[in-house]
Amino acid sequence: MTHGDRRGSIADCFDPGRMLADLDRLRAFGATGTGVVRPALSSVDVQSRDWLASRYRDAGLEAVTDRCGNVFGCDAVRPSAILIGSHADTQVKGGWLDGALGVIYGLEIARAAKASGRTGRIGVDAVAWNDEEGRFTHFTGSRAYAGKLSIGEYDTAVDADGIRLADAVVAAGYGDLPLRPVSPSRHVAYLEGHIEQGPLLETTGLQLAAVDGIVGAKEYLVTYHGEANHAGTAPMALRHDAVRAMIAFVSRLEERFAALADDHIVWTFGRITVEPNAPSIVPAAASISVQFRSSRPAMLERFAAAVHQTVDEAGGVAGCAKPDLAQILDYVPTPMDLHLTHILHDAAQTIAPGRSRIMSSGAGHDAQFMAPLMPTGMLFVPSIGGISHSFDEDTARGDLVAGCRALALAVDRLLTEIDPV
Amino acid sequence: MTHGDRRGSIADCFDPGRMLADLDRLRAFGATGTGVVRPALSSVDVQSRDWLASRYRDAGLEAVTDRCGNVFGCDAVRPSAILIGSHADTQVKGGWLDGALGVIYGLEIARAAKASGRTGRIGVDAVAWNDEEGRFTHFTGSRAYAGKLSIGEYDTAVDADGIRLADAVVAAGYGDLPLRPVSPSRHVAYLEGHIEQGPLLETTGLQLAAVDGIVGAKEYLVTYHGEANHAGTAPMALRHDAVRAMIAFVSRLEERFAALADDHIVWTFGRITVEPNAPSIVPAAASISVQFRSSRPAMLERFAAAVHQTVDEAGGVAGCAKPDLAQILDYVPTPMDLHLTHILHDAAQTIAPGRSRIMSSGAGHDAQFMAPLMPTGMLFVPSIGGISHSFDEDTARGDLVAGCRALALAVDRLLTEIDPV
Numbered sequence: 001m002t003h004g005d006r007r008g009s010i011a012d013c014f015d016p017g018r019m020l021a022d023l024d025r026l027r028a029f030g031a032t033g034t035g036v037v038r039p040a041l042s043s044v045d046v047q048s049r050d051w052l053a054s055r056y057r058d059a060g061l062e063a064v065t066d067r068c069g070n071v072f073g074c075d076a077v078r079p080s081a082i083l084i085g086s087h088a089d090t091q092v093k094g095g096w097l098d099g100a101l102g103v104i105y106g107l108e109i110a111r112a113a114k115a116s117g118r119t120g121r122i123g124v125d126a127v128a129w130n131d132e133e134g135r136f137t138h139f140t141g142s143r144a145y146a147g148k149l150s151i152g153e154y155d156t157a158v159d160a161d162g163i164r165l166a167d168a169v170v171a172a173g174y175g176d177l178p179l180r181p182v183s184p185s186r187h188v189a190y191l192e193g194h195i196e197q198g199p200l201l202e203t204t205g206l207q208l209a210a211v212d213g214i215v216g217a218k219e220y221l222v223t224y225h226g227e228a229n230h231a232g233t234a235p236m237a238l239r240h241d242a243v244r245a246m247i248a249f250v251s252r253l254e255e256r257f258a259a260l261a262d263d264h265i266v267w268t269f270g271r272i273t274v275e276p277n278a279p280s281i282v283p284a285a286a287s288i289s290v291q292f293r294s295s296r297p298a299m300l301e302r303f304a305a306a307v308h309q310t311v312d313e314a315g316g317v318a319g320c321a322k323p324d325l326a327q328i329l330d331y332v333p334t335p336m337d338l339h340l341t342h343i344l345h346d347a348a349q350t351i352a353p354g355r356s357r358i359m360s361s362g363a364g365h366d367a368q369f370m371a372p373l374m375p376t377g378m379l380f381v382p383s384i385g386g387i388s389h390s391f392d393e394d395t396a397r398g399d400l401v402a403g404c405r406a407l408a409l410a411v412d413r414l415l416t417e418i419d420p421v
Numbered sequence: 422m423t424h425g426d427r428r429g430s431i432a433d434c435f436d437p438g439r440m441l442a443d444l445d446r447l448r449a450f451g452a453t454g455t456g457v458v459r460p461a462l463s464s465v466d467v468q469s470r471d472w473l474a475s476r477y478r479d480a481g482l483e484a485v486t487d488r489c490g491n492v493f494g495c496d497a498v499r500p501s502a503i504l505i506g507s508h509a510d511t512q513v514k515g516g517w518l519d520g521a522l523g524v525i526y527g528l529e530i531a532r533a534a535k536a537s538g539r540t541g542r543i544g545v546d547a548v549a550w551n552d553e554e555g556r557f558t559h560f561t562g563s564r565a566y567a568g569k570l571s572i573g574e575y576d577t578a579v580d581a582d583g584i585r586l587a588d589a590v591v592a593a594g595y596g597d598l599p600l601r602p603v604s605p606s607r608h609v610a611y612l613e614g615h616i617e618q619g620p621l622l623e624t625t626g627l628q629l630a631a632v633d634g635i636v637g638a639k640e641y642l643v644t645y646h647g648e649a650n651h652a653g654t655a656p657m658a659l660r661h662d663a664v665r666a667m668i669a670f671v672s673r674l675e676e677r678f679a680a681l682a683d684d685h686i687v688w689t690f691g692r693i694t695v696e697p698n699a700p701s702i703v704p705a706a707a708s709i710s711v712q713f714r715s716s717r718p719a720m721l722e723r724f725a726a727a728v729h730q731t732v733d734e735a736g737g738v739a740g741c742a743k744p745d746l747a748q749i750l751d752y753v754p755t756p757m758d759l760h761l762t763h764i765l766h767d768a769a770q771t772i773a774p775g776r777s778r779i780m781s782s783g784a785g786h787d788a789q790f791m792a793p794l795m796p797t798g799m800l801f802v803p804s805i806g807g808i809s810h811s812f813d814e815d816t817a818r819g820d821l822v823a824g825c826r827a828l829a830l831a832v833d834r835l836l837t838e839i840d841p842v
Contacts, residue, residue, distance in 0.1 A: 093697065134701075198654030215653060219700055230809040231689035232636060232714045233619030233783035236682070238807065243690045244675065251672035254665065261657070268652035269664045270700040272693050272707075276514065279640055279691040279710035279749070280555075281810050286693075289700035293653045328700070362654035386659070388651045389702050 010124070010415075011408040013112035016401040022055065023104045023400070026088070027096045035391030036096045040089035040131035040140065041069055041168040048088055052103070052128050059111035061126065067169055067177040068149075069130035070141040073110055074182065075123030082411060083125045083187040083374075084109050086194055087132030087141065087366055094133070095393020097195045097400075101381070103128040105193040105404045109411055122188060122419040124411060129366045136165035138329065142366035144179055146373055154179075188418065189340065190370035192378045193407050195395055197363050199386025207352040207402050210345035211378035212336055214361045214368045216300050219291040219329035220307055222249065224320050228276060228284035242286035243274055244318035249310060250288060256306040257292070265299050266362060267292040295333045295360045334368040340377030340414070347410035348379065351402050363388075379407050431545070431836075432829040434533035437822040443476065444525045444821065447509070448517040456812025457517045461510035461552035461561065462490055462589040469509055473524070473549050480532035482547065488590055488598045489570075490551035491562040494531055495603065496544030503832060504608040504795075505530050506548030507615055508562065508787055515554070516814020518616045518821075522802070524549040526614040526825050530832055543609060543840040545832060550787045557586040559750065563787035565600055567794055575600075609839065610761065611791035613799045614828050616816055618784050620807025628773040628823050631766035632799035633757055635782045635789045637721050640712040640750035641728055643670065645741050649697060649705035663707035664695055665739035670731060671709060677727040678713070686720050687783060688713040716754045716781045755789040761798030761835070768831035769800065772823050784809075800828050 029048035030038030038045050049071045053063035056073030064072040071088070075081055086102025106126035113124035131140035136157040143149040157165035169175050196202075201209055226242030250269060257267050268291045275285040292303045307325070315322040341358060348356035361378065370376040381403035384394045450469035451459030459466050470492045474484035477494025485493040492509070496502055507523025527547035534545035552561035557578040564570040578586035590596055617623075622630055647663030671690060678688050689712045696706040713724045728746070736743040762779060769777035782799065791797040802824035805815045 092699075196654065197651045198656070199659060200656075217653065228811045229807065230618045230784055231691055231712055232638065232687065232785065233617065233809065234687065234807060235619070235621075235685075236687055238620055241689070243693065247668060247671045247675060247690070250668045254668060264656075266653065266655065266657055268662070268700070268703055269668065270652055270695075270702050270704055271698045272664065272695045273698075274691075274693045277692045277694075278513075279689070279712050281512075281691050282689055283691055291652055291700050363651055364653065386650065386655060388654065389699075390649050 008116040008118055009412045010109060010112045010116050010118050011405060011412050013116040014108060014405055014408045019104060019108040019404050020397065020400065022107060023100065025051070026100050026104060030090065033391055036090045036094050037092065038090040038094070039092055040133065040135045041172045045089055046172045049128065052088065055107055056126060059107070060114045061110055064181050065174065065177055066144065066181050067174050067179045068141045068144045069172060069174055070145060071128045072182045073107065073126040075110065075114065075119065075125055078119060078121060078123030080121070080186055080188050081123040081125040082189045082191065082414065083127055084191045085127030085129065086192050087130065088128035089131055089133055089135070091133050091389050093391060095388055095390055097393055097395055098197065098388055099132055101195055101400065102193040105407055108404055109408050112408060113411070118412065118415065120419045122415060125187065132366055135159045136168070139366060139369055140165070142369045145182070146184060146369040147180065148369060184373045187374055189414065190367060190374055190376040191407060191411065192365060192367045193403050194365060194378060194380055195383045195388060196380040197383050197388035200359060201380065201382035202384065202386060206355050206357055207382065207399055208348035208356040208406055209359045209380040210341045210348060210356070211361045211380060212341050212358050213295055214334045214365055215293040215295045216297060216333035217291065217293040217329050217331045217364060218300055218304055218327065219289060221287055221289055221326045221328055222311065223287040223324040224285065226282065226284050226320050229282040231280045231282055234282055239282050240319040241282050242320060243283040245320035246286040246288055248317045249314050249323065253290065253306065253310045256310060257303060260302050260306060262299060265292060265294040265303065267303070291329070293362055297333055331364060331368065334371050336367070336371065336377050337375035340375050343413055344377050344379050344410045347413060348406045350409060351406040379403060429537040429539055430833045431530060431533045431537050431539050432826060432833050434537040435529060435826055435829045436533070440525060440529040440825050441818065441821065443528060444521065446472070447521050447525060451511065454812055457511045457515050458513065459511040459515070460513055461554065461556045462593045466510055467593045470549065473509065476528055477547060480528070481535045482531055485602050486595065486598060487565065487602050488595050488600045489562045489565045490593060490595055491566060492549045493603045494528065494547040496531065496535065496540065496546055499540060499542060499544030501542070501607055501609050502544040502546040503610045503612065503835065504546045504548055505612045506550065507613050508551065508553030509549035510551055510554055510556070512554050512810050514812060516809055516811060518814055518816055519618065519809055520553055522616055522821065523614040526828055529825055530829050533829060534832065539833065539836065541840050543836060546608065553787055556580045557589070560787060560790055561586070563790045566603065567605060567790040568601065569790060605794045608795055610835065611788060611795055611797045612828060612832065613786060613788045614824050615786060615799060615801055616804045616809060617801040618804050618809035621780060622801065622803035623805065623807060627776045627778055628803065628820055629769035629777040629827055630780045630801040631762045631769060631777070632782045632801060633762050633779050634716055635755045635786055636714040636716045637718060637754035638712065638714040638750050638752045638785060639721055639725055639748070640710060642708055642710055642747045642749055643732065644708040644745040645706065647703065647705050647741050650703040652701040652703055655703055660703050661740040662703050663741060664704040666741035667707040667709055669738045670735050670744065674711065674727065674731045677731060678724060681723050681727060683720060686713060686715040686724065688724070712750070714783055718754055752785060752789065755792050757788070757792060757798050758796035761796050764834050765798050765800050765831045768834060769827045771830060772827040800824060
């Protein structure tokens with residue numbers, strides 16, 4: 001063991017009971033059955049952030065909230081720090097661990113670091129990002145911190161009900177707060193713990209994984225325009241039927257995707273909207289989301305080309321012209337810092353010998369916006385049944401504790417390297 | 422001319438200006454731009470029915486409203502009558518003529534009949550059916566009159582927002598009214614004027630059509646069950662993706678329909694519902710409506726067999742089991758009375774020489790529930806652009822007048838046959 005060699009180690013000061021109690025307390029904000037409903041900037045989200053700020057202060061950290069609702073717990077007496085955290089907002093119908101787990105890991109490790117006397121020039125800051133789940137935009141909070149949220153995007157972003165981000169910020173009481181009170185220049189590294197949100201660890205009997213990269217993602221919205229008409233009287237040859245045109249398009253695209261796919265790329269047609277959506281009316285409009293994710297840039301480009309080719313060939317079906325094509329997401333695959341990944345994997349092997357691996361993340365995370373700014377690493381714990389974005393999301397308590405212990409140990413080792421006393 | 426041989430004819434007493442003024446007045450109830458929003462039992466629908474009752478009374482008819490909101494204008498001094506009308510409710514976003522035209526034709530002809538002194542033992546009654554457009558059930562009002570709306574169906578019917586028919590009836594003030602105050606045994610024939618709701622008359626330059634039958638319709642709801650999961654982390658091979666399974670099903674069904682179709686059958690996939698309908702979540706459920714209409718029973722059966730066969734073969738795609746299949750509609754093709762159709766066609770040829778034809782109706786109408794009870798006939802006027810179930814629905818004023826004049830003339834001729842003085 002190389003940690004705790006001169007002062008108390010963070011891992012030794014880690015308190016599993018305290019960590020789990022705080023995780024349960026955070027779950028209570030918006031708890032709905034076994035799930036949590038705590039969308040970004042909702043009143044219950046704001047309440048949870050007030051509570052988080054008080055917990056940071058209880059730990060001797062300075063609590064700093066910014067205009068997007070990101071809450072930092074800063075070790076203000078240190079000029080620089082390792083930043084640890086995740087997002088505290090949930091999906092509209094979310095699980096209790098997605099984001100929340102990494103937020104509480106950050107709180108617990110920053111708290112343990114303060115208590116340990118381990119830190120010298122470099123402290124440990126904690127953070128609870130906001131709107132990772134994209135109520136208003138994607139990764140709103142972490143992109144604001146990273147300087148990647150433009151004022152134009154901030155001013156125009158609206159949620160699915162048309163509520164403006166800027167108005168929700170004011171309603172939350174954050175309207176007068178600065179956009180970037182904490183500078184990335186303060187932070188020497190970013191670490192994020194998270195549930196896997198997939199089945200790989202569980203199905204292979206592993207407990208922990210260091211993440212070597214986050215997949216890239218592209219998402220398109222394909223929209224057909226038809227003409228509403230009576231479903232009994234309009235002859236087939238005279239129809240402009242947006243749904244039949246869309247079905248033909250997706251069917252062709254699915255064939256192309258299946259022919260191009262490697263074993264790792266995933267694709268999803270998750271949202272369909274039909275107007276006016278009545279059984280007896282020929283559809284006037286139909287749109288479908290086309291999303292795919294891969295860690296291989298070339299594979300993403302091949303799928304994107306298939307989308308464009310299928311759109312180009314799609315005119316004239318069911319009386320409809322070519323559909324409109326709008327790109328909604330375009331995230332390049334983001335590698336994690338190689339050295340940090342190995343520190344995390346070594347720490348995980350120490351905590352769970354033979355039960356850790358290195359894997360890539362199929363989900364997007366706030367970490368992908370930190371990676372261009374500083375060395376960034378992620379650690380996964382298993383998801384029961386591989387289920388996430390669902391009220392059924394859960395992880396064994398032992399795995400929750402093992403993840404925090406491994407992350408604390410990794411911080412000890414990183415500090416030993418970069419801030420020897 | 423055989424009408425008006427002994428007393429004044431109905432056709433001679435027909436007042437085009439009065440008819441059009443009443444049609445415009447009815448349009449004002451729920452007018453929204455060029456369209457009308459007057460769903461069954463909405464407050465504006467109830468207001469329009471109060472107004473219709475007053476117009477019936479002004480014409481010397483007895484106004485009778487039943488529990489479903491059907492409003493009759495009865496020539497109470499005659500022991501039996503020809504019934505003329507259509508429905509006064511509209512689609513959620515409806516046109517101004519669908520139903521309303523036939524209601525005002527009924528009012529105008531019953532009024533002209535009263536004024537003409539033409540009627541002897543057999544009078545002319547008018548009717549404004551309710552909920553033809555199926556806010557609560559399909560053809561609620563005319564089925565209630567025909568004795569085809571069961572009490573069980575009445576008690577359990579709800580609209581798309583979950584509002585119960587029985588509660589809407591009470592809110593409308595109809596709760597204490599009888600279900601069938603006017604008996605079909607009173608009526609010797611039923612006539613309904615309607616817009617075509619299709620392009621056939623317009624594209625062939627015709628003004629009127631006698632309807633020889635109403636197509637049959639079958640509608641199914643096909644529902645796939647998948648499992649919600651994260652669209653980035655769930656490997657393709659482990660997914661239970663309701664949308665990809667549904668797309669494959671509909672694509673296969675479309676192929677089969679196209680191969681089986683004759684020139685007249687029509688089919689529509691008008692409504693799609695996806696749960697939770699988010700781009701980043703593997704869909705947990707997806708349903709699609711499958712509706713088709715034909716005047717040929719054998720063609721309907723072939724399409725129905727294709728639906729069943731495609732469902733039977735559909736298991737195992739995208740990790741989903743065979744979909745649930747529920748039949749929503751099953752209407753057999755309904756022929757109109759042959760003799761009445763010829764009386765209507767002859768009258769139409771008198772009014773518009775060389776510009777009338779006989780055709781079948783691709784839309785369902787209240788008339789299909791009268792046809793089993795009494796000789797029933799329908800008359801169509803053109804729809805501009807073939808458009809209906811849309812705010813753009815319209816018909817030339819000259820065509821609206823020609824339709825009413827032809828229907829009045831047909832009533833004169835029918836009375837000459839069945840009630841000679």
